[in-house]
Amino acid sequence: xxxxxxxxxxxxxxxxxxxxxxxxxxxxxxxxxxxxxxxxxxxxxxxxxxxxxxxxxxxxxxxxxxxxxxxxxxxxxxxxxxxxxxxxxxxxxxxxxxxx
Amino acid sequence: xxxxxxxxxxxxxxxxxxxxxxxxxxxxxxxxxxxxxxxxxxxxxxxxxxxxxxxxxxxxxxxxxxxxxxxxxxxxxxxxxxxxxxxxxxxxxxxxxxxxxxxxxxxxxxxxxxxxxxxxxxxxxxxxxxxxxxxxxxxxxxxxxxxxxxxxxxxxxxxxxxxxxxxxxxxxxxxxxxxxxxxxxxxxxxxxxx
Amino acid sequence: xxxxxxxxxxxxxxxxxxxxxxxxxxxxxxxxxxxxxxxxxxxxxxxxxxxxxxxxxxxxxxxxxxxxxxxxxxxxxxxxxxxxxxxxxxxxxxxxxxxxxxxxxxxxxxxxxxxxxxxxxxxxxxxxxxxxxxxxxxxxxxxxxxxxxxxxxxxxxxxxxxxxxxxxxxxxxxxxxxxxxxxxxxxxxxxxxxxxxxxxxxxxxxxxxxxxxxxxxxxxxxxxxxxxxxxxxxxxxxxxxxxxxxxxxxxxxxxxxxxxxxxxxxxxxxxxxxxxxxxxxxxxxxxxxxxxxxxxxxxxxxxxxxxxxxxxxxxxxxxxxxxxxxxxxxxxxxxxxxxxxxxxxxxxxxxxxxxxxxxxxxxxxxxxxxxxxxxxxxxxxxxxxxxxxxxxxxxxxxxxxxxxxxxxxxxxxxxxxxxxxxxxxxxxxxxxxxxxxxxxxxxxxxxxxxxxxxxxxxxxxxxxxxxxxxxxxxxxxxxxxxxxxxxxxxxxxxxxxxxxxxxxxxxxxxxxxxxxxxxxxxxxxxxxxxxxxxxxxxxxxxxxxxxxxxxxxxxxxxxxxxxxxxxxxxxxxxxxxxxxxxxxxxxxxxxxxxxxxxxxxxx
Numbered sequence: 001x002x003x004x005x006x007x008x009x010x011x012x013x014x015x016x017x018x019x020x021x022x023x024x025x026x027x028x029x030x031x032x033x034x035x036x037x038x039x040x041x042x043x044x045x046x047x048x049x050x051x052x053x054x055x056x057x058x059x060x061x062x063x064x065x066x067x068x069x070x071x072x073x074x075x076x077x078x079x080x081x082x083x084x085x086x087x088x089x090x091x092x093x094x095x096x097x098x099x100x
Numbered sequence: 101x102x103x104x105x106x107x108x109x110x111x112x113x114x115x116x117x118x119x120x121x122x123x124x125x126x127x128x129x130x131x132x133x134x135x136x137x138x139x140x141x142x143x144x145x146x147x148x149x150x151x152x153x154x155x156x157x158x159x160x161x162x163x164x165x166x167x168x169x170x171x172x173x174x175x176x177x178x179x180x181x182x183x184x185x186x187x188x189x190x191x192x193x194x195x196x197x198x199x200x201x202x203x204x205x206x207x208x209x210x211x212x213x214x215x216x217x218x219x220x221x222x223x224x225x226x227x228x229x230x231x232x233x234x235x236x237x238x239x240x241x242x243x244x245x246x247x248x249x250x251x252x253x254x255x256x257x258x259x260x261x262x263x264x265x266x267x268x269x270x271x272x273x274x275x276x277x278x279x280x281x282x283x284x285x286x287x288x289x290x291x292x293x294x
Numbered sequence: 295x296x297x298x299x300x301x302x303x304x305x306x307x308x309x310x311x312x313x314x315x316x317x318x319x320x321x322x323x324x325x326x327x328x329x330x331x332x333x334x335x336x337x338x339x340x341x342x343x344x345x346x347x348x349x350x351x352x353x354x355x356x357x358x359x360x361x362x363x364x365x366x367x368x369x370x371x372x373x374x375x376x377x378x379x380x381x382x383x384x385x386x387x388x389x390x391x392x393x394x395x396x397x398x399x400x401x402x403x404x405x406x407x408x409x410x411x412x413x414x415x416x417x418x419x420x421x422x423x424x425x426x427x428x429x430x431x432x433x434x435x436x437x438x439x440x441x442x443x444x445x446x447x448x449x450x451x452x453x454x455x456x457x458x459x460x461x462x463x464x465x466x467x468x469x470x471x472x473x474x475x476x477x478x479x480x481x482x483x484x485x486x487x488x489x490x491x492x493x494x495x496x497x498x499x500x501x502x503x504x505x506x507x508x509x510x511x512x513x514x515x516x517x518x519x520x521x522x523x524x525x526x527x528x529x530x531x532x533x534x535x536x537x538x539x540x541x542x543x544x545x546x547x548x549x550x551x552x553x554x555x556x557x558x559x560x561x562x563x564x565x566x567x568x569x570x571x572x573x574x575x576x577x578x579x580x581x582x583x584x585x586x587x588x589x590x591x592x593x594x595x596x597x598x599x600x601x602x603x604x605x606x607x608x609x610x611x612x613x614x615x616x617x618x619x620x621x622x623x624x625x626x627x628x629x630x631x632x633x634x635x636x637x638x639x640x641x642x643x644x645x646x647x648x649x650x651x652x653x654x655x656x657x658x659x660x661x662x663x664x665x666x667x668x669x670x671x672x673x674x675x676x677x678x679x680x681x682x683x684x685x686x687x688x689x690x691x692x693x694x695x696x697x698x699x700x701x702x703x704x705x706x707x708x709x710x711x712x713x714x715x716x717x718x719x720x721x722x723x724x725x726x727x728x729x730x731x732x733x734x735x736x737x738x739x740x741x742x743x744x745x746x747x748x749x750x751x752x753x754x755x756x757x758x759x760x761x762x763x764x765x766x767x768x769x770x771x772x773x774x775x776x777x778x779x780x781x782x783x784x785x786x787x788x789x790x791x792x793x794x795x796x797x798x799x800x801x802x803x804x805x806x807x808x809x810x811x812x813x814x815x816x817x818x819x820x821x822x823x824x825x826x827x828x829x830x831x832x833x834x835x836x837x838x839x840x841x842x843x844x845x846x847x848x849x850x851x852x853x854x855x856x857x858x859x860x861x862x863x864x865x866x867x868x869x870x871x872x873x874x875x876x877x878x879x880x881x882x883x884x885x886x887x888x889x890x891x892x893x894x895x896x897x
Contacts, residue, residue, distance in 0.1 A: 011180060018173035022166060029162045032292050042293050049288035052169075053281050060172050061277045062270075067114055069472065070122045077126025080500050080587055081133030084540060088137045091536070091591075095603055109812060111475040116396040120469040127461055127499045134507035134537065138522070145528035222520045226528050229520040233510065251885075 009059065017059050024048050121271050125278050132282045135237060139230040139290060146225035152294050155218050157211070164207035165287045168242075171200035172280045175249075175273045183266045187256060190269075194253040197276065201246040208239050231290065238286060241279045248272050303806050304847075312847035314398035314892075315806060319405050320384030321702070326409055327377040328773070333416065334368035335766055337361045342726075342759040348747040358743035359426040360445070364416070366429030367449065370549065371456050372412045374687050378552035379404075381694050382467055382491045384702055388797035389485045391476025391815060393808050393842065396469035399851050399887060400462055406855030407459035414863060415452030418445065425449035428741060430542070431512070433523035433534035438516050444866065450513050451862045457506045458858065464498035467491055476796070479815040482576070485795040486569060487694075489576050490555025493583040497544045497551075500587075505541035508534060517865060532597050539590035547586045549683055550650075551579060553690020554621060557643040560697050561625050563793040564640035565632025568819050571624045578617035578624075585614045595663040596670040604663040611661040618654060622647060637791075638712030642693035645720055646686060653681025656731065671741075674734025680727040692719070692772070700790045704803040705783030711775050718768035725761025729754035788835065794819035799827070799834040810838035845892035853883035 028048050031037055037044065058064040063071050110116060143152075174196035181189030212232070215221075220228045252272055255261045261269065303309075310318060341361050344352045353361070383401065387394055395401050418424045426445045427436045436446045471492045475484065484492075512534070514520035521527035523534050562569045569575060591599060591607040625647055634640070656678035660666045669675055692715075699707045733754040738745050745751060789798035798821055800809055813830040820826040861876030 011177060014173060014176045014180075018170060021169045021172075025162060025166055025169065028288070028292060029158060032158055045288055045292050049284050049292075052284050056169075056172060056277055056281050056284070060176050060280075061274055067112065069112055069114060069119060073119070073122040073126050073468075074129075076496065077129035077500055081129040083587065084130070084504070085133050085137045085140065088536060089140050091599070091603060092141045095600055109477070110473045111477075111479070112473055114473065116469050116473045119473050120396060120465050123465045123468050123499060127465070127503055130500050131503035131507060134504045134540075138507070138511060138533075138537075141530075141533060142522075142528065145530070147526070147528045222514065222518055224521075226521050229514065229522055233514055233520070237510075247881075 009065075014059070017055055021052055021055060024052050115267055117267060117271055118274075121274055125274065128278065128282075132234075132238070132285070135230075135234040136285060136289060139234050142226040142230050146227045148225050150215075150218050150220045150224070150227070152227060152231075152290075155215050155220055156291050156294070157214075158291060160207065160211070161287065161291050164204050164211075165283065167200050167207070168204050168280050168283050171197050171204070172277050174200060175276045179266065179269050179273050182256070182261055182269045183263055185263045187259065187261075190261060191253060191256045194249055194256060198246055198249050198253060201242055201249070201276075205239060205242055205246070208235065208242075212236075234290070235286065238279070238282055241282070245272070245276050245279055248275065309847065311852055312402075312849050314394070314402050314845055314848055314851070316383045316387050316394045316398065316401060317702075317804065317806070319401050320380045320382075322405055323376050323380035323383060323408070326405075326412070327373050327380060330368050330372035330376075330412060331769065334365050334373055335769060337365040337368065339762055339766055341365065342762040344743065345745070345755045346759050347755075348745050348749070348752055350744055353743075355743040356426065357422075359428075359741070360419075360422075360424035362741055363425045363428050363449070364419075367415065367425065367453070368412075369683070370429060370545075371453065372408075372415075374549050374683065374691070375460070376408055377691050378494070378549075378687075379408075379463060381487075381552065381556070381691070381698070382463075382494075385694075385698060385797060386467065386470065386488050386491050387474070388701070388800065388804060388808060389488045389795055390471065390474060390479060391796050391809060391813055392470060392474035393844065395466050396474055397466050398845050399848050399892065400466050402848070402851035403855050404459045404463040404466070406852045407455055407462075407858060410855055410859040411452050411455030411459065414455065414859065415448055418448040423448065425452075430538055431534075432538075433512070433515075433531040434525065434529075436512060436516075436534075437523060446512075447516060447866050450509050450516065451866055454506065454509050454513075455859050455862050457502045457509070460498045461502045461506075464495040464502070467495040468499065471495075475815075476812050477814045479796075482573065483815060483818045483820075486558030486572070486575060486579075487552075487555035490551045490558070490579055493579050494548050494551045494555075497548050497583050497586065501541045501544035501548070504537055505545075508537035508541065511537075513865065517868060532594070532599075535594050535597055536590070539593045540587075542593065543590040544583075544586045546682070547582055549687045550690075551582070553646065553687045553694075554579065556690045556694035556697070557625065557646055558621075559793075559795060560639050560643040560693050561628050562819075563697070563791050564635045564637055564643075565629045566635075566792075567628055567632035568794070568822070569624065570627035570630075572818065575621055575624050578620045581617045582614060585610065585617070589614055592661060592663075592666070595666045608661060608663050612658070615654065615658055615661070622651065637696065638707070638709055638716055639693045639696035641713065641716045642689050642696065645716065646689035646693060649685030649689060649720075649723070650682060653678055653685055656681065669734065671739055672734040673730040673738045673740060676740055677727050677730035677734055680723075680730070684723055684727070689719070689723075692716075695772075697791070697793075698797075699779060700786035701797055701802050701804070703780050703783065704786050704801075705779050706786050706790060707775055707779040707783055711771065711778065715768055715771045715775055718764060718771055722761050722763075722765030722768050726758045726765055727761070729757040729761075733758075788831075789821065792821075794822040796820060796830070799830050801835070807838075807842040807844050809834045810836050810842065843893060846894065848887070848890060848892065850883050850887035850890060854880055854887060857881075857883050 028045055031041065031044055063074065112119070174193045178190055178193035178197060181193055222229050222232045249272060252261065252269060310322065313319060340353065341358070344350055344358060383395070415425065423444045425448050427441055427449070431446065431449060435441060471484070471488060511520070511522040515522050515524065521529050523529045523531050525531065558569055558575060588610045589607055591603060592611040595604055656674065660669055660675065660678060696707060696712055733751040736749060736751050738749055738751045786802040788801050791798070796813070796815065799813065811833050813833040815830070816826055817823055820830055857876055857880030861873045861880055864872035864876050
């Protein structure tokens with residue numbers, strides 16, 4: 001009944017992931033201070049943080065190596081949450097209501 | 101024919117605790133998603149200051165973000181220690197998670213106090229309301245995690261965390277990593293994208 | 295082969311307080327929901343008395359506001375949802391061949407949170423401070439500026455407690471259904487009731503956190519002077535509506551899907567025919583669960599969202615009618631060519647389809663934004679919502695009651711009395727709510743304590759009031775059916791209906807361990823296949839040499855429930871340190887729970 005991991009990731013692998021996470025965070029902060037980036041700032045930051053998110057979920061939370069059940073349960077909640085945040089942003093930022 | 105070892109039989113071969121906990125994590129996605137939505141909807145609605153660009157301290161928060169990310173590393177190393185039955189490693193890394201978590205909370209406490217001194221409170225404007233409630237609930241989650249991990253640390257010290265009990269450390273790990281990824285979202289959406 | 299006789303099970307109040315047995319918890323949910331059915335029903339009857347004539351003043355406007363608020367809140371959160379949960383609790387483990395749910399103590403916790411939260415909200419009546427801002431609690435009526443008393447505080451706190459109960463229950467049932475099915479039972483072999491329980495649990499787990507946050511934001515506004523819904527600070531009352539209905543629309547699927555599940559089991563059983571298009575009915579249910587997330591602003595057509603938003607939600611709302619319609623066709627096709635037995639359970643199931651369809655039709659009318667602008671906030675909506683919730687959800691639950699009564703009690707209910715219940719309920723229900731379509735079309739507004747004589751809707755109101763009394767009487771008949779059945783019903787065999795699903799393979803009532811050993815299931819509707827039935831009953835009806843090990847009772851669920859509830863309730867003192875006391879108590883309970891071994895042998 002206790003779960004058995006197939007090939008358990010090595011300690012070194014985890015350090016590498018952590019290193020990548022640190023580097024990406026540093027990149028994000030650096031980009032924040034570059035005025036020349038202009039309109040590309042938001043998409044770049046979103047992309048970088050999505051990469052961090054995926055790394056933590058797939059490797060630290062082990063979803064990549066675990067059963068699809070866990071991925072399914074997680075994605076169900078995550079997708080609904082992303083949908084809700086997006087819908088509300090669209091409703092408020094892009095569809096202004098008639099205001100008196 | 102039928103299964104005798106009843107209260108251990110599962111349809112998926114997976115531990116019920118893990119299925120239940122991932123379901124709970126899905127639920128928490130919605131919880132934090134709603135808090136983040138609130139912040140995003142009200143981002144430009146504050147009628148008076150202080151405004152985000154006036155008080156948010158990116159360099160400082162980058163450090164606390166890095167601290168939290170490294171605590172996730174410590175967490176997987178702690179789980180690795182427990183799984184391999186190495187009590188010293190397990191205790192060491194569990195203690196590291198706790199310390200890093202406390203450091204993060206320390207940064208939060210400093211930030212909150214500093215903001216209040218700058219005149220940003222829950223009552224002051226929508227930025228204050230939505231910022232403090234969002235990051236406050238995140239901080240509460242971190243605190244619960246710290247208590248949980250301290251409990252595991254004490255159990256490990258007493259020799260009560262053998263490899264057979266690795267699942268409970270794994271679940272605590274899932275919780276901790278989730279709190280970390282919520283922070284990744286918060287750091288990007290609230291601090292970096294202003 | 296002999297029928298297993300249940301081992302003597304502990305009795306007494308303490309055994310119920312500490313029970314972790316899904317069957318006992320199911321019974322507690324059921325009995326408690328009946329109690330609140332009468333509380334909510336009484337509130338409705340007082341409303342109906344007040345509305346008997348125009349411009350009456352039997353009660354004050356303030357009392358009226360409290361009555362309709364509590365009627366709605368009670369019926370949705372303390373009656374229909376918990377009654378469905380009662381069935382989830384008792385029946386689902388039996389249908390999948392499990393010993394109990396995945397987390398028995400968590401299950402008990404959910405019940406005690408439900409009881410404490412519900413009692414807490416109702417205790418406000420004692421001080422005449424019942425919640426009074428509608429079951430939807432729109433901002434900024436709910437601000438301290440416009441609702442300065444404690445009324446709305448009771449609502450916020452009580453509902454928060456109930457929300458936790460539901461989320462934990464959802465986690466429990468998802469895990470149970472995913473992980474504790476009998477060997478060989480694939481997902482597409484499960485009874486439809488279990489499938490709908492799974493979908494409902496998903497909706498609960500994802501939608502309830504949204505209202506939890508909405509309530510948190512409102513609580514912060516009320517208790518800590520935050521600005522979330524304060525217009526002068528830039529807050530937007532319409533944002534409350536968004537958050538409430540992002541929860542609220544999936545919530546109505548929580549209300550109806552369990553009943554869809556019930557009749558999807560009942561109709562095949564009493565048509566002696568398997569459910570027509572089982573996979574389609576499953577997929578339709580799953581689709582409803584997902585699309586239900588994309589329709590919420592059809593509750594806000596009158597809130598000025600603009601034509602683009604309105605059009606989107608109009609379209610999505612019409613689309614979601616399709617999977618529902620598909621299910622109806624499947625039920626009808628199941629009955630077609632079947633050998634029908636019109637037992638009370640079947641009458642309620644068929645009645646539900648008819649009446650729910652009426653509610654669905656008025657719903658489709660509401661889906662059109664321009665049409666809705668005339669219907670919004672009138673009694674036309676009251677008609678619609680009662681047709682789908684009472685005619686749909688409640689009638690379905692009545693069907694489930696009559697279907698599973700023999701399994702739970704070991705006795706047969708009086709079918710003659712049951713039919714009286716059915717006809718009284720149908721007549722009373724339709725007489726109450728059909729005239730509301732008319733009074734609504736003529737412009738009678740909702741949530742107002744009286745109406746003008748010039749509206750000329752007196753006759754409709756009078757019909758509704760008479761209908762309400764008849765419906766109330768039918769509820770008394772129902773209780774009589776329960777008491778009579780339990781006391782003097784004929785003993786029930788394991789499968790009095792010759793139904794096909796697994797719960798009918800064990801004795802009525804089941805032993806406390808449900809099955810002596812886990813049966814192997816190879817197909818859907820296993821008891822309608824001779825080979826499968828023989829193999830299963832050889833296991834399920836045998837007497838075990840050694841009783842299977844079940845988890846011990848536990849005191850900690852009620853302690854944690856009390857602590858959690860106290861933490862929330864102490865927020866109402868307005869002192870920031872008071873909830874910490876409750877938190878400490880809760881933490882103590884949680885630690886004791888975590889370190890308790892549920893399988894420790896008691897001497």
